[in-house]
Every structure is written in C-alpha cells, then in structure tokens.
Amino acid sequence: MNRSERIGAEVGHPITVSRSRTATTRLSRWPGARMKSGDGVHSLSSMADTATVYVIDRVVTKPGQARVFVDRYLAEYAPGARSRGMTLERVLVSPPIWFDDRSNTVTVTWSLPDPQAWWQMTWRGRPDPTLGEWWSQISELVEERTRSVAAAADDVDILCEG
Structure with missing residues (x-):
C-alpha cells in the first residue's frame, strides 16, 4: 500500500x-x-479558493526617470489594469532612492483572485490597442521591461490539478 x-x-x-x-x-x-x-x-482547497495569481511588471527606467515613470504608471496605466480585474499589491523601487543620473528598477505586483480571473484579464487586454500605445508613449522613460506571472509555492500543485 x-x-x-x-x-x-x-x-x-x-x-x-x-x-x-x-x-x-x-x-x-x-x-x-x-x-x-x-x-x-x-x-x-479548490484552485478558486486559494490560488491567487500574481502579475509582476519589472521595469528598468532610464537614468533619472523612475519617479516620473511611477507617477505615470499609477495615473495612466493602473486605472485600466484595475478595470481588467487586477488589484495593485505594491510598487517597489530599487534601490530606494530617486536617482538623477542612474537607473532604478521598479517592480509592480498585481494580484488576481484565481486563474480564471487571470485569463479574463488577459483576454480583455490583448485586443486593447491603448495598452501598446501607452507603452510606446512612455518609451523615453524605459530601458527595459518584463512581465511575469507567478503563484505562491504552496498553490502550484493546486494550479496543476485544475
């Protein structure tokens, strides 16, 4: 046995x-x-009960542009993200100083309550041309950016069973 x-x-x-x-x-x-x-x-627990999905935007700003980027991200990008069902968890700036002559890394963490909400957010955002336009408009502030999706380690098995 x-x-x-x-x-x-x-x-x-x-x-x-x-x-x-x-x-x-x-x-x-x-x-x-x-x-x-x-x-x-x-x-x-069922995946809908426990499996929060996190969306992590990591942006390396051009030198001296971190504060402007954060302000614009929160004022211009965040309202649309909220309307797609995302909840802002935190905005981290590394190192924790507004440089005038160096880059900062801004890490923004969003959450969605479950995988279904992540899929709904994704399908709402993909056909929306304003998202790509917004990133193009702020390209003078950004050196590089990545987006990743994650879950807590103890939720991964649950997500795989779904």
Whole structure:
C-alpha cells in the first residue's frame, strides 16, 4: 500500500496529508498546504479558493526617470489594469532612492483572485490597442521591461490539478 492509499495517515515533511473518510487521501509536498473541510471530507482547497495569481511588471527606467515613470504608471496605466480585474499589491523601487543620473528598477505586483480571473484579464487586454500605445508613449522613460506571472509555492500543485 502506498502513501496515497493510506486512510488517515500522518506523514511529516515533505508531504502534507489531508485526512479523508473515503478511501483516498490527498497529498501535497508543501508543508502547511491549506486544507478545506466540507461534508466530513478534507481535501486540498479548490484552485478558486486559494490560488491567487500574481502579475509582476519589472521595469528598468532610464537614468533619472523612475519617479516620473511611477507617477505615470499609477495615473495612466493602473486605472485600466484595475478595470481588467487586477488589484495593485505594491510598487517597489530599487534601490530606494530617486536617482538623477542612474537607473532604478521598479517592480509592480498585481494580484488576481484565481486563474480564471487571470485569463479574463488577459483576454480583455490583448485586443486593447491603448495598452501598446501607452507603452510606446512612455518609451523615453524605459530601458527595459518584463512581465511575469507567478503563484505562491504552496498553490502550484493546486494550479496543476485544475
């Protein structure tokens, strides 16, 4: 009998076990994985309950342009992002000083409550020509930019099951 077949098994790190009154036990390799209880059966929470998706914009500004970039990003880009369902989590400036003669890296983190919301945001933004136009208009402030999508490590298994 393997670990996934044991009922009520208790296993320490690196596996988190959810107990079940049925013949199956759900496992996660992430200690402390969030569990959801319902109808006497415990299982890993559904992706909609726990799997926040983060969108991270990383922008290296041209020398002396970080403050102007942040102001314009928040005033001009952020309202549209909010209308596409994104929630602004934080704006970080590195190093934490407004340089006049050097570049800064601005890292903006947005969140969406679940993968479905991320897909909805993506499909709203793709046909919108104003997004590309906005980035073109501020090109004099930007040396390089990247966007990545991430989730908390303990949510990755849940996302993969979805």
